[in-house]
Amino acid sequence: MNAAPVQTLLSRRQYARVATPENPLVLESGRVLRDVTLCYEVFGRPSPAGDNVILVCHALTGDSHVAGRYRPDDPKPGWWDDAVGPGKALDTDRYCVICSNVLGGCQGSTGPSSVNPETGRPYGLDFPIITVRDMVRAQARLLDLLGVRRLLAVIGGSLGAMQALEWAVTYPDRMLGVIPIGGAGRFHPQGIAFNEVQRQAILNDPDFRGGQYYGTPGPVRGLATARMLGMITYRSDESMWTQFGREVLAGADPLQQGFGVAYQVESYLHYQGQKLVERFDANSYLYLTRAMDLMDLGRGRGSYEEAHRRIQARVLAIGIRSDLLFPTYLQRETVELVRAAGGRAEYLEMDSPWGHDAFLVDFHLIAEPIHRFLRELEAEAAGQV
Known part of the structure; x- marks a missing residue:
């Protein structure tokens, strides 16, 4: 990779109506959405042949703003700015990168707050239950509207990795490569358990009001508590010791102040909970965590193993050594199943102490392998290998 030029990557939100009364979106549940809009952003330009497009799929509380800034003076760039931009692994001088807010989200796309x-x-709780497969089908409609018939690759971490794998199975002929990071083709029982506790924090907040809290502050305490638990699953014991240890806040005395916030790690969790409340909808949190629980490539396809036989794309599955939420055996299993089905797959492990968040915090550890994988896909497309 080249050193990134000193320039500001600017972006803007765009919107596409992907379902209408005349062309509704039929969900896996059988429910129907007759009006669906997706918010998306585009970075870089498609090549004349349209063969350089990469789809980035975001995680649970992400959005379409994967990189860059909306204005030169924006204080903070997009959530994966280390990965996307000129001279970076997803080089916007070379590739056209598209990222959309998922169906069910709350950052411009149709969801329970719509x-x-x-x-x-x-909608509130009248919004239908959605699955990762529903998200991917909506994204496919977006790409159809944009004139994108085939992708160089689909990449994402966490829930984004689930989407990437679903893309490879649902639309096996629409991409050359797929890069799931810290994810799996089906969620494991401990992950479902974590999600259920988070949802109960929201559902049992008196201010939840049956999901129709709009126009009020809403379930602030419940959502903040859910996020606090979520943040624990995104980190590791190793990273907690490194970042916080058992340090107390300046002036705090745990022996004297009872159950008030005393330790630095407690303060961090409360801070993260409040930050999420300020930018995310509690109902979307419910629906998207349930979609993670429901993720199963094998549903309706004979078996989990049989679903992997559909994958035609080359797979680079990336695990994270210290990941509590998506342990590395899940990514290894993906590789084993693709290979057993006669497909091409390789496993790469991030040696990072930062847990599930490593794909964001320590992206530099996988930047070069991803860059190399994309260049190999390009060479294959050009018939050079």
Whole structure:
């Protein structure tokens, strides 16, 4: 990779209506959405042949703003700015990178906070249960509208990795490569357990009001608590010792102040909970965590193993040594199943202490392997290997 030029990558939100009353989106559950909009952003330009497009899929509380800034003076760039931009692994001078907010999200795409056209008020819990497969089908409609018929690669971490794998199975002929990072083709029982505790924190907040809290502060305590637990699953014991240890806050005395915030790690969790409350919808948190629970490539396809036989893309599955939420045996299993089905797959492990968040915190550890993988895909497409 080349050193990234000193320039500001600018972006803007765009919107596409991917379902209409005349062309509704039929969900896995059988429910129907007759009006669906996806918010998306585009970085770089498609080649004349349209063969340089990469789809980035975001994680649970992410959005379309994967990189860059909306204005030169924006204080903070997109959530994966280390990965996407000029001269970076996903080089926007070379590739056209697209990222959309998922179906069910709350950052411009249709979700439970959107207005239900049948009632004129936000859906709330009237929004249908959605799956990762539903998200991917909506994304495919977006790419159709944008004229993108085939992708160089699909990449994502966590829930984004689930989407990437679903893409490889649902649309096996639409991409050359898939790069799932810290994810799996089905969620494991401990992950479902973590999600259920987080949802109960929201559902049992008196201010949840059956999901129709719009126009009020909403379940602030419940969502903040859910995020606090989520943040624990994103880190590791090793990273907690490194970042916080058993340090107490300046002036705090745990022996004297009872159950008030005393330790630095406690303060960090409360801070992260409040930050999420300020930018995320509690109902979307419920729906997207349930979509993670429901993730199973094998549903309706004979078996989990049989689903992997559909994958035509070359797979680079990346695990994280210290990942509590998606242990590395899950990524190794993906590689084994693809290979057993006659496909091409390789496993790469990030030697990072930062747990599940390592794909964000320590992206530099995988930047070069991803860059190399993408260049190999390009060579294959050009018939050079």
